[in-house]
Amino acid sequence: MAMTPFNPSRRQLLAMIGQVAGTAAMYQAMTSLGLAQESGYTGPPDLQGPRQGRRVLILGAGIAGMAAAYEMRRAGYEVKILEYQNRQGGRCLTIRGGDRYTEMGGHEISCDFQGDGYFNPGPWRLPVHHRAVFAYCRRLGVPMQPFINKNNKAYLHSAHAFGGQPQRIGHVEKDMRGHVSELLAKSLRQGELDEAVSPEDREKLLEGLKEWGVLDRNYRFSVSDDLGDVRGWDTRPGGGLMPEKSPSQPIDLSPLLQSGLWDQLFNFNGYQFEPPMFEPVGGMDRITDAFAREVADVIQLNARVTRIAQNDNSVTVTYEDGGQGGTVRQESADWCICTIPLSVLVQLDVDCSDAMRKAIAAVPYASAFKVALEFRRRFWEQDDWIMGGISYTDLPLVQIAYPNYGFLSDGPAVLQAAYDTATAGRNFTYSWSSMTPQERIDAALALGRQIHPQYDAEFMSGTSWVWHRVDWSLGCYGQWTEDLRDEHYQTLCEIDNRLVLAGEHCSHIPAWLEGSLLSALDAIRRLDQRENA
C-alpha cells in the first residue's frame, strides 16, 4: 500500500490546531493565514493626488463609497457618488419611531416606537481594534458610548435544561471555572500530570487554581463565603439588623455540561467581541451621517445603475435617474469605484475580465435578520437586574440584546429581541426571513416570553429587518469560504482597467464597517498609485 502524504486543507489544519492547542492557538494560526487579522489601519491614506484633473465616479453611498469620496476629494480628485436609495448610509442604518420601509415582496415594515429607543438592523457594535472606524469617528466628531456585549447578569437559556429557567452568565462561567479547576487540581495532586508539569510549576498552578476556581483547602469547589464574594449571594450582605448573608449555590458539573449553556458562553470568546465595545450615541447611522455631512454635495440619490462600460481611458456608467424606469442617463469618469454588493452587481451589465466576472458571481450573500420590540417599561432592569448586554438561548430567536442607554428611565424601551446570521451555521435565520413582518413579531413574542414572561403584559409594538428582502443588497454580506477566497478574492480586489471594487465583500473582515473602510482605503491607495505610476 502506497503511503499517502497528508496534505490537510486549511480548515482541517485549523481544526487540528484548535483540538491540540486550544482556540487561542487556532486564532493565532488563523491570523497567520490572514483569516482573522488585526485591523490593517495605519492612518489616513497618504494620497498624492492626480497630476491633472481626474474624475472618479463612485457607485454606492455606503461607508466605503463615502469614505472613498471624502479622501479622494481631499487629495484633489473630482468625485461623484451615484446611490440607488433615497438615503445614504447603505447597510449602516438605524430605524426609529415613524420610519416605514417596503421590503421585497411588497410587505410594509412599520416602526411605531413611541419612546426614544431605536433599532440598528445592520452593524450595531464596534470592537476597539477596528481602528479605522474609531479614527474616522474621532475625525468626524461622532460621540461614542460603551456597548455592553457581555453582562454577567444577563442570561444563558436552554428550553431543555433547568426546567427552562434561564441561568446568569456569571454563574455559568464561574461554576465551569470552579469545576474545571477542581478536576485539574485533582489530576495534579494525583501526579497524573507530572510529565507535563514540573514540581515547581505544579505548586504554582495549584496555588493559582485555588484562587481562580475558588477552591477550598482540600481543593474542592464548594459553597463558602469566599465563593459568595465571587459568585454572589442567595441573601446579599445588608445593613443594620438585616438577615445574615448566605452564599449562592453552584450548579453541579454534569447538568451544566449537559445543558449546553457552557457552549453558549463561547459567544463572548471571540476577539471581535472583547470588552469594551462601543456604539455611537443615538444609533449607528450617526457614523454614516457624519460622512454624509462631508460628501452630501457629491451624492446623487435615486440613481439605479444598470451598466458599467469601460475602455482603456475611461468608464461610462448608465443609470436610471429617479429609480427603476426613470430617465436613462450616463456619467463618464477616469476611474470607477464600485461598492455595489456582489449579489446585485452580478445582475448588472459590467465590462470586466472574465476572471472578475466569475469572482463577482461566486460569492453567496449571507442570510441575517433582526426583530426589535418596544415595551412599556424596562422590566429586564427593574425585575431582572439586567443592565445592558446580551442573553443567549437555544430557541430560534438566538439572542436578546438589552439597550445600553437610558438606564433606569421610566417609559418605553426597545429590545433587540431576535437576531442571527448564517455565519454561525444555524438554519433559523432562513425561517425568520420567510415570515411576514407581523409573523416575525408574533414569533419573537412567542419565543421571548419563555425567557422574559413580562413580554405579554408590557409589549407595545415591534419592527424587523430581513436582509434577503432588501433589494439593494439581496442578503446581508459576502459569505466567503476559504475555498472561494483562494480562488477569487485576489481577482475581485484587483484594479480591472478603470474599475475597482470596494466594500465589506472586498475585505477579510466581512460584514463589519471596518472591512468596508479598509477595503475603500486600500482601493483608493492603489488607484492613486496607478494614477501616479
Added chain:
Amino acid sequence: MMRRDVMFTCIALTLLASTAQTQEAPATAEGADSLLARFSDDSDHFTQTDGAALYRTTCQACHMEDGQGADGAGAHPPLAGNPKMNSKHFIAGVILTGYHGMPRFGDMMTDEQVAAVTNYVRSHFGNDYADPITPEQVAALRPPDDED
C-alpha cells in the same frame, strides 16, 4: 425605500394612548404554535420533510409566497414561468450549491429534502413538469468533496 412619514408621526402622537393599546396584539397560543412549527427542530439540519414546508421555511424568503420573486435594484428571480425550471438537475444543483448571491442548502438538507423541494417548485406556481427528481439523482449531483 425608507421615508420618515411626518404626517403619520403627527397622527401617531395625537393618538398615542390608543395606538399603544391596540396595535399588533400578541398572537394567540394556537397561532403561535403553527408559526413556531416553521422553525426546524434542529439548528444544523432542516427537519421538515415535505416540499411545501421546506419551501415555506427557506425559498419563500426570496422567491415569495407565490413564487413570483421580487425586484428592485436587484432581483430574486421568479420560479413561476421561469424556463430554467425545465431542468430538474439545474434546480436541484442550485439548491445544493447555491447560485450567484443565493446561499447553498446542500449541507442543511438531505438528498430526499432537496428532491422534495425541487419537485415542489417544479409542480407549483403554474409549473407542471412531469419528470420528478429522485434522491439518488440528487446524490449524484453533490460535489465530490462535499464534506459537510
